[in-house]
Amino acid sequence: MAGLSLRGVTKQFGSVTALTEIDLEITHREFVVIVGPSGCGKSTLLRVIAGLEQLSAGEIYVGDQPVHRVPAAKRGLAMVFQNYALYPHKTVAQNMGFALKMAKVRRDEIDRRVVEAARILQIEDLLERKPRQLSGGQRQRVAIGRAIVREPKVFLFDEPLSNLDAALRVDMRVELAKLHNSIDATMIYVTHDQVEAMTMADKIVVLRGGRAEQVGSPMDLYHRPANAFVAGFIGSPRMNQLPATISAVSSSGVSITAPGGLELSLPVAGHDARPGQPVTLGLRPEHLTVGPQSGGTSLDLDVYVTEPLGGETILYGHIGDNSTLVVKVPGGTDVGKGQRVPVGVVPAMCHLFTEDGTAFTPLHTNDKVERIGASSS
Amino acid sequence: MSQAQVAAHSVALDGEITFRRNPLIDVAVLATTFVVWAFLIFPAVWIFLGSFKTTETMFAATTFSFTLDNYQTIFRAGFGRFIFNSLFICLIAVVISTFVSVIASYVFSRKRFRGKRIIFGSVILGQLFPWIILVTPLFIMFARIGLLNSYVGMILSYVAISIPFSVYLLVGYLETVPRELDEAAVMDGCSQFQIVWTIIFPIMLPGIVATATYAFLLMWTEFLFALAFLTKTSLKTMPLGLAQFFGEQTVDWGAIMAASAVTTLPALILFLPLQTKLSGGLAAGSVKG
Numbered sequence: 001m002a003g004l005s006l007r008g009v010t011k012q013f014g015s016v017t018a019l020t021e022i023d024l025e026i027t028h029r030e031f032v033v034i035v036g037p038s039g040c041g042k043s044t045l046l047r048v049i050a051g052l053e054q055l056s057a058g059e060i061y062v063g064d065q066p067v068h069r070v071p072a073a074k075r076g077l078a079m080v081f082q083n084y085a086l087y088p089h090k091t092v093a094q095n096m097g098f099a100l101k102m103a104k105v106r107r108d109e110i111d112r113r114v115v116e117a118a119r120i121l122q123i124e125d126l127l128e129r130k131p132r133q134l135s136g137g138q139r140q141r142v143a144i145g146r147a148i149v150r151e152p153k154v155f156l157f158d159e160p161l162s163n164l165d166a167a168l169r170v171d172m173r174v175e176l177a178k179l180h181n182s183i184d185a186t187m188i189y190v191t192h193d194q195v196e197a198m199t200m201a202d203k204i205v206v207l208r209g210g211r212a213e214q215v216g217s218p219m220d221l222y223h224r225p226a227n228a229f230v231a232g233f234i235g236s237p238r239m240n241q242l243p244a245t246i247s248a249v250s251s252s253g254v255s256i257t258a259p260g261g262l263e264l265s266l267p268v269a270g271h272d273a274r275p276g277q278p279v280t281l282g283l284r285p286e287h288l289t290v291g292p293q294s295g296g297t298s299l300d301l302d303v304y305v306t307e308p309l310g311g312e313t314i315l316y317g318h319i320g321d322n323s324t325l326v327v328k329v330p331g332g333t334d335v336g337k338g339q340r341v342p343v344g345v346v347p348a349m350c351h352l353f354t355e356d357g358t359a360f361t362p363l364h365t366n367d368k369v370e371r372i373g374a375s376s377s
Numbered sequence: 378m379s380q381a382q383v384a385a386h387s388v389a390l391d392g393e394i395t396f397r398r399n400p401l402i403d404v405a406v407l408a409t410t411f412v413v414w415a416f417l418i419f420p421a422v423w424i425f426l427g428s429f430k431t432t433e434t435m436f437a438a439t440t441f442s443f444t445l446d447n448y449q450t451i452f453r454a455g456f457g458r459f460i461f462n463s464l465f466i467c468l469i470a471v472v473i474s475t476f477v478s479v480i481a482s483y484v485f486s487r488k489r490f491r492g493k494r495i496i497f498g499s500v501i502l503g504q505l506f507p508w509i510i511l512v513t514p515l516f517i518m519f520a521r522i523g524l525l526n527s528y529v530g531m532i533l534s535y536v537a538i539s540i541p542f543s544v545y546l547l548v549g550y551l552e553t554v555p556r557e558l559d560e561a562a563v564m565d566g567c568s569q570f571q572i573v574w575t576i577i578f579p580i581m582l583p584g585i586v587a588t589a590t591y592a593f594l595l596m597w598t599e600f601l602f603a604l605a606f607l608t609k610t611s612l613k614t615m616p617l618g619l620a621q622f623f624g625e626q627t628v629d630w631g632a633i634m635a636a637s638a639v640t641t642l643p644a645l646i647l648f649l650p651l652q653t654k655l656s657g658g659l660a661a662g663s664v665k666g
Contacts (some may be wrong), residue, residue: 047560050564051563052560052563052564072563072564073563073564073565073566073567074566077564078564079560079561079564081557081560081561082557083555083557085555085557085558085560085561086561087558087561087562087576087580088580089579089580098565099564099565099566102565102566102567102571103566146561
């Protein structure tokens with residue numbers, strides 16, 4: 001097993017730049033999730049690491065070895081594809097052992113490794129079946145097993161759960177996390193699902209337009225997003241982002257005025273801020289409460305849709321100038337469609353972004369957030 | 378949806394939507410199918426039965442006098458040699474054509490290169506020429522390089538005429554095979570050659586069988602090139618052998634029917650066992666597996 005290092009990785013398809021100078025350090029045993037919206041370049045990044053696409057510029061190291069000019073099969077990586085990519089004419093055992101057969105590993109060693117991987121994934125009784133005789137979840141296990149038998153330095157997963165139904169996806173998420181613990185593996189996992197990213201990752205890379213917007217732990221990204229894009233992408237429901245104006249700047253923070261007559265003093269560093277400057281106020285739905293908050297402030301919400309989910313309820317409503325606000329409240333909260341309710345806001349839980357989306361640095365935090373990409377430069 | 382179909386849909390009392398078939402429609406569909414089938418099968422049955430009839434009862438509707446004379450006649454006239462020639466030329470040409478078409482279709486389907494669309498278009502363009510236009514230049518070329526009256530000349534010309542459509546069919550088929558399989562094979566350490574022959578070829582087999590069947594039947598019944606390029610009796614193929622029973626003054630119908638039956642048999646023997654794969658190949662393109 002080994003870590004992986006990307007240095008200035010750039011990929012162009014003709015005149016289109018798919019990846020721009022990606023730098024990333026992945027340590028041994030780390031579970032890294034690359035996340036971003038469709039077309040952001042996350043699958044391209046994985047394919048470049050795998051060797052399925054040639055680099056336009058930059059370097060890739062597996063451990064200490066540069067691999068960007070090494071053929072895909074010799075990089076010591078294994079990839080699990082979105083559509084499983086199992087060979088339909090081969091049995092499960094043949095699928096799993098094929099890479100070893102190509103590498104001219106001895107027959108008994110292939111059998112040993114296939115049986116061991118099948119035991120880990122609990123698919124021993126499926127070894128003689130063809131892929132068409134398997135369910136979606138079983139196929140996914142076989143695809144993972146095919147990667148395991150190669151004993152790769154790094155596992156690459158390209159949206160491996162996206163074809164599974166919701167319940168199975170949750171099960172497989174847990175299975176993958178267990179697998180990561182049990183086989184001592186470095187894993188890179190691509191998804192567009194921020195829930196997968198948050199629940200599985202040691203480190204998340206948020207991509208947009210081929211650039212890494214932010215790299216950090218899930219909690220870093222959640223609590224200290226580098227910009228409005230990351231703030232909106234991480235967290236469910238999405239962070240509310242309201243237009244606001246700076247009314248005052250002091251050493252203890254920045255005061256703002258937001259829709260609905262909301263006036264807040266936020267504990268953020270306002271180095272270059274000036275009164276009258278337009279900004280964006282970020283409020284996570286789960287950080288808002290129905291009813292005034294002690295030590296906070298409140299605004300009136302005209303609820304137009306409620307989504308009761310059992311344990312919690314999502315409220316959609318208008319405030320002030322007709323801006324939409326989403327609030328997550330406990331499931332038992334008695335709020336109905338058409339009601340006007342006061343919503344409490346705690347300044348310490350708010351985020352503030354400049355007009356171009358860059359986050360204001362929170363005061364009172366010692367945690368270092370790794371920020372890269374154009375928006376933070 | 379037609380009115381009849383709309384009428385056929387009804388909502389049952391328990392609220393479930395049911396589909397009630399009109400039995401008359403079923404009967405009409407079956408009757409039409411039977412008529413079409415009869416039209417298709419009648420000439421073959423008539424030829425097969427006719428090949429065992431004497432000349433006197435050949436066109437009689439009510440009398441049947443069994444004989445094997447017609448078969449003796451054609452084999453005395455050297456039809457066995459024609460069968461061998463046809464089989465030899467067609468089988469070798471099909472193998473070469475299929476091999477080349479599989480590789481070409483893989484390249485057209487999977488590789489990105491400059492001028493791909495023009496080259497692919499030019500391959501298909503070859504299929505648009507009436508063969509009669511090709512006969513004269515090919516005859517002159519074959520005469521110059523000594524390929525008239527040779528198996529090699531016939532094999533080359535049959536390979537050439539079957540490749541365009543074979544490539545076209547196989548490219549269409551390959552588009553239904555996920556590219557991730559190729560990439561998985563790359564990750565597993567396969568070379569390009571191994572990807573084509575150990576991964577893609579077995580998956581494409583139904584499509585390849587369908588394509589090879591088409592190519593074989595195209596060559597098996599080909600008459601024009603054989604007539605132009607083969608003048609030695611010992612090299613003639615079955616369609617030429619069949620034609621020799623049409624005399625200037627008389628036509629030996631019994632021999633023609635026996636020869637026609639014999640012409641059909643090898644194709645049936647070769648491809649009947651592959652029928653399921655053939656139909657699978659033709660259907661596979663419509664549904665992504």
